[in-house]
Amino acid sequence: MYRSRRLFGTAGIRGPYLDKVSPELAFNVGLAMATYLKRRGVVNVGYDCRLTSPLLALSVAAGLMCGGIDVYLAGLVPTPTLAFSIPHKGSIGGVMITASHNPPQDNGIKVFNSKGMEFTVKDELNIENIIFSNAYNRVSWDSVGKVEFDYTQSTISEYIEELTTLMTPKHVRDRVKVVIDCANGAASNVTPVILRRIGAKVYTLNCNVDGFFPGRHPEPRPDTLVDLSKAVVKLNCYAGFGHDGDADRLSVLDSSGKFIHNDRLIAFFAKLKLEEKSGIVVVSIDTSLVVDEVVEKMGGKVVRTKLGKTHEKLVELGGKAILAAEPWKLIDPDWGLWVDGIYQAALITKMLMERGVSVERLLSDIPSYPQSRFSVKCPDNIKNLVVERVHERMREIFKNEVESELDFDGLRLNLKDGSWVLVRASGTEPKIRGYCEAKSMKRLKEIEDKIRRLINEELAKALK
DSSP states (O other): OOSSOSSOBTTBEEEEBTTTBOHHHHHHHHHHHHHHHOSOOEEEEEEOSOTTHHHHHHHHHHHHHHTTOEEEEEEEOOHHHHHHHHHHHTOSEEEEEOOTTSOTTEEEEEEEOTTSOBOOHHHHHHHHHHHHTTOOOOOOGGGOOOEEEOTTOHHHHHHHHHHHHHHSOSSOSOOOEEEEEOTTSTTTTTHHHHHHHTTOEEEEESOSOOTTOOSSOSSOOGGGOHHHHHHHHHTTOSEEEEEOSSSSOEEEEOTTSOBOOHHHHHHHHHHHHHHHOOOEEEEETTOOHHHHHHHHHTTOEEEEEOTTOHHHHHHHHGGGEEEEEETTEEEOTTTOSSOOHHHHHHHHHHHHHHHTOOHHHHTTTSOOOOEEEEEEEOOHHHHHHHHHHHHHHHHHHTTTTEEEEEOSSSEEEEETTSOEEEEEEOSSSSEEEEEEEOSSHHHHHHHHHHHHHHHHHHHHHHHO
């Protein structure tokens, strides 16, 4: 088995079409998955709205069938819907063609097990090992897999029905107004339907499916949600919701159009779960200390893990873990073992309706600390070297201020004054990512300036 992954990153395989993700690769992943599963059964295949997605989905399906696996082609669906469909239909796995929040020229491949959970690193390494060693198992002509097409979009209908039933408010204090911006992505005909069915007044923005993403960049950041912010204010809404291209992510704006830090949402979701039962909340390495404060106050415990791998830690901890989350992404094991941005939007809307308050009132007891997240473009072939050098200098610069450190996914230094800083190589793009948080804007700027300078200096050296 290879010690390091050459295809899979933080969240599946992802990158520019043809350069990183090609029809040939998609076929090989499908055939490798069939080889790895070693049993007959059905694998559900879905895709987002990117122009290359149907092609790649059919390529994956062909690979699976070549290896003797039957394929249920769910068609154009959000990633959470595809994941939901796997245990719902009793399938043995799933493949989603999506590049999530990446630009339209990119695409990607995510692979799921029979529970609807993304493959673990070990599973991904086994798939890669089969591909790079050409150790495929092709079946004979009379054993190839069959294909079934979901012509009626029953996959989406079943998902909408199940989530609507779960999220319909027990009592309604106010029929709240919300705006949903689906980025012209796969949830355009899903999230608005669910929110309306549970009783909210819903306005839509960029909810016509279009693989060029003409409305905005599919990553739901503050700078890409300006139109959503204006709509929230103009329409006098309780909240604004923003998805990425495949709806595993959700961003939330308050009634004044202000972006709510994702960590505060994680803390809020954790609080809701801890009101029901005690347990461990799994979060990624880049989350705010506000999560720790809220969870510990509620009698729970926080466990941090790698970005994109909260599902692995959740399963590792078994029933002790009641929630897993990273910024934008939430897994509630009581709903399923997949990241689900649509579930988040429905849950928040349900709480708004039951309590009859705006989203900022809903989060009024969740602290908010200044934080920054930024990226520096860096070629893939040198980004790990640059990050390693930055880490060395971080330890030196902050050596008298460090209270503790985490080094399992980049390097995070927790400082004595309650601030922290993290630098890591992106697992999906040619970028180095920086994260920092402090108790004041002045301190945040001081830390961010130091880290930006370090990254740019080491990048310049490596490019010489």
